[in-house]
Amino acid sequence: MPDSFDAFHYIGYMRSRGRWIGASCVVAVALALAVSLAQTRLYTATARIVIEPPAGSDLRSAMAVSPIYLESLKTYEQFASSDSLFRKAIDQFDLRASLGSRPIESLKRRVLQVGIVRNTRILEIEATLPDPRKAQTLAHFMAQSAVELNRSLVSEGDQDLIHGIEQQQHDARAHLQEIEDAWAKVLSNEPVNQLQSAIESAAELRAATEQQVLNTELEIADAAQREKQASGSDAAEIRKQAGDARARLDEMRKQLQALDSQAAEREKLLAQRLARRDKLEADRKGAQASITAIESRLREARGDAGYRGERLKIIDPGIVPERPSSPNLPLNLAAALLLGLVLPILYFTLEMSYRERTIYREFSKARHE
Known part of the structure; x- marks a missing residue:
């Protein structure tokens, strides 16, 4: 071994x-x-964008950067690395002459790198080309295009919100106008003051009739007493007077029943009209309050236009690189x-x-x- x-x-x-x-x-x-x-020497230019929180957000919540929020910021990577923007850049700067006729997906993987700097709100856009000036121009163009795309999306969202609130305002005003028309119609066709006056007059008439009934009943009772004490022709006259009084009493009782029936119908009608007025009044106040709230929301939406979502701002457009990024001679x-x-x-x-x-x-x- x-x-x-x-x-x-x-x-x-x-x-x-x-x-x-x-x-x-x-x-x-x-x-x-x-x-x-x-x-071939390749040069890499880097442009940087800061992602600012919405203007109306709390400063403390804006400073507290959570992992979930940082993960959501990767959405903006797609803004800066979209195929349509890269194709537009290739056509605008004539990059096919230096990069060849490769597929655009292959060119983008080779030329463009986009990413969020770890634990920050900084978006870096790196462009690698044989020409350092074109590399810096491409990086700046992609950054500017990402900013404009975000601004257009925020503006479009604000306009949609404002348009929706304006539509709500138009509908609320139309609803209020319907209520106002119904209110004017009720005031014109369903008066309340005359009906209340008629009810009061009927109540006074009923009170007077009741007094007459009491007087007539006393008269009949008095006639009955006098009839017992009278004799002959006087008793016959008293009985005649008592009969006339009973006839009047029956007539007055029928009048009281008619007044009660008429008063019940009038009170029912008055209650219906008052209930309808109360409902329209409540609907009118509710519609006015709704319009006030919608107008307040509309003012806020117009005031916050452009500041509702995250805002992208270029903090470093990049410089023309002087040292090639590839090949890395010391490393090789x-x-x-x-x-x-x-x-x-x-x-x-x-x-x-x-x-x-x-x-x-x-x-x-x-x-x-």
Whole structure:
């Protein structure tokens, strides 16, 4: 069985192969340098947008940035990376000449990067092109287009809200006008004062008739007493007077019944008219209050137009980059040097292990023979 790992032997073996390892590093660095210099230089320009909360929101709630709110801000990434905006930018800046006739999806993945900076309300738009000026122009154009798109959506939403409230105001005014027309019709066709006067007059008439009934009843009672005391022709005259009084009493009682029936009908009619007036009055006050509330909402909606949703504002249009973002020469050379060092070491490690195993097998075979 081979001996355990011997560090000195391993280091010595690697030192014996030092020239090969050095040559591998030199070749790897030279190839990386040549490939990097042969690649087309790409420049990345970055534009930044701040997403401001609605103007009417509480300052404390605006400062408390929750994970859910930050996640919702990713919606604005789609504004800046939409295919329609990118196609418009390609046509406007004639990017096909430098990027070729690749599909627009492939070009967008290669040229445009959009993302929210972690735990902030900053939206970064990166544009990578061979021409640094076009890269900065493209980044600024995408940022400006995202701002204008958001502004148009907020304005459209505000206009829809205002139009809806104006429609509610129009309907409320029409409803109030219907109530006013019904109120004028009730005042004209269903008077109350005359009916109340008639009821009061009937009540006075009934009171007078009741007094007459009482007087007539007293007269009949008095006649009955006098008839007992009278004799002959006087008694006959008293009976005649009592009969006339009873006839008048019956007539007055019938008159009282008619007055009661007429008073009940008039009171019922008066109650119906008053109830109808009360209902119309309540409806009119409710409609007026509704119009007042709608007009208040309409003033608020017009005053808050443009400030209801989040607002996008360009805080950094970007600059023309002076250093290429690709190829990254130091990184490429460092990676090539690392590979040029690791790969030969790995190869020689396997080679040393294989040779030791081969020698061990030959030694074991010779010892058994």
